[in-house]
Amino acid sequence: MRQQGLRDGLMNISLVPDLKKSFDRMGYAGPIPFLTAAECHLLQNYLRSGELAAPQAWNKGLAVRDQLIYGIATKPDLLKWLAQLLGPNVYLWGAQLITKAPGEAHPWHTDIETSLPTGRFVSVWIGLENTSSKSALQYISGSHRIGKPVQQVAHERRVDRPDRTAERVLAWARDARADADLLEADVRDGDAVLFDGRIWHGSLNTGDCPRRALLLQYAAANQKVRIPDLDKTMNWPFAYKATSPPAITVLGRARGYQNLVAPPWDRRLNQPVLAALEVFSDGKPWTPRSLISRGAASGGLLNVHFSQLQPGYSPHPPHAHIEEEILIVVEGEAEVVLPESQDDLDPAIHRLTPGDFTYYPAYRWHTIRNSSARPIIYLMFKWRGKPLGLTPHAAAGVFREDSEPAQAGRPFETKPVFEGPTHFLKKLHAHRSVLLPGGGYEPHADPYDVLITLFQGTVRTMGRTMTAPACFYHPAGSLHGIRALGERPARYLVVEMHGPEERDARGRKRSSADWSMTDEFTLLPGPNWRAWRVS
Secondary structure: OOOOOOOOOOOOHHHOOOHHHHHHHHOEEEEEEOOOHHHHHHHHHHHHHOOOOOOOOOOOEHHHHOHHHHHHHOOHHHHHHHHHHHOOOEEEEEEEEEEEOOOOEEEEEOOHHHOOOOOOEEEEEEEEEOOOOOOOEEEEEOHHHOOOOHHHHHHHOOOOHHHOOHHHHHHHHHHHOOOOEEEEOOOOOOEEEEEEOOOOEEEEOOOOOOEEEEEEEEEEOOOOOOOEOOOOOOOOOOOEOOOOOOEEEEEOOOOOOOOEOOOOOOOEOOOOEEEEOOOOOOOOOEEEEEEEEEEOOOOOEEEEEEEEEOOOEEOOOOEOOOOEEEEEEEEOOEEEEEOOOOOOOOOEEEEEOOOOEEEEOOOOOEEEEOOOOOOEEEEEEEEEOOOOOOOOOOOOEEEOOOOOOOOOOOOEEEEEEEEEOOOOOOEEEEEEEEEOOOOEEEEEEOOOEEEEEEEEOEEEEOOEEEEOOEEEEEOOOOEEEEEEEOOOOEEEEEEEEEOOOOOOOOOOOOOHHHOOOOOOOOOEEOOOOOOEEOO
């Protein structure tokens, strides 16, 4: 029976009744709606893009390297289910993408790593693409209590791996348990099935399209996992390597496990950044300068760089990627090119001047080029993190600078530009601000990350005097204030990144005592990337 849930938003744990009871009795639970349609689409694009990180150490080491997969593996609802099934201390030891072509079978088996009769393991199988009853898993209910992996039973009965048919395996199971039954999971894209690591299972894709799924594997903290030595054998008796797979603690503590590693992109930026966007000349067509490439305070990976692009060049052909992105023109006139696809021969082209910016959602095709006679300077914010499953998403757009003068008698004005949820942020918000000379606000702390781009004027902030053009990053919870100096108004753009976490880099709620008003950041040279000449 299918569990009822929310396909268009975040799951609620209360929508999965009797989870542990079903799991203990049958050896599995589900299907349960888990990923939204938007998340499935994001993952499908991600797999096709070639951006997926290589697994670490073995074929199931994907979550150790890939932040997006790790984000799926640590979604709050999934962790709640694991706590019910495995207790308060759990580690993630396996993550693997599985593709089955039409007509391709995965013979009946018990996962070798979790085949111990006394093991406490949970595997989570998530349909990503072309998932249906014709392509999903099959199970023998109650087989996790038989006390033997199906490979051992097949060995005792001298049946080879290709000859383990569903009917034959069911007959073996009923010899041990009269209530054993063959079940086919009616799984759709975005659904999750949780099963005991000891259960007998297999699959056959009888559909017309390749089926893609994500397998995540967890263990209670007191359980040991070893890597199978498949070069020696895939059959009983099993052979193992001496090493344990790299694993990540996802609940509580996994004391005693010998190969625990940090999550991908675990290091977070815990200091504010103040950077002058200085004009430079190195003779190269395109020169990027990296400002930030670290985990953001409120979650996810944040990259910030500014670049100088010479006339007649583009940094790259149109491309699309997993990161969401804001591009801001600081100096000069730029052309933003927005194809609908890689093969679009008549893309939309927008001319941007200083103060204009554009937002690209994940996998929106784009590039920038300089068709003018003078160099341009532009600033780029890029981020990715745990998919949140929120809809609708903030749409791609081009946003123009508002050059209206500030109203008399109002030393501080703000004007909203846009806001909305994204794949990785609860809310992305942008507004423009104008400070008349002497105007400003006192230091305060926000529970979200703030990025400020100063286009005009001179300001005092974080104990420093900064003149446009400049960029400031204030991590969630950091004290920051600003005041305009000199005779000209200060104009700037504020981007608020409301991530899934409103905590500091140590996992605590932030307090103003964590921050210094004199922190600074040193500019780092960017990589030696190659520019493309515009034909």
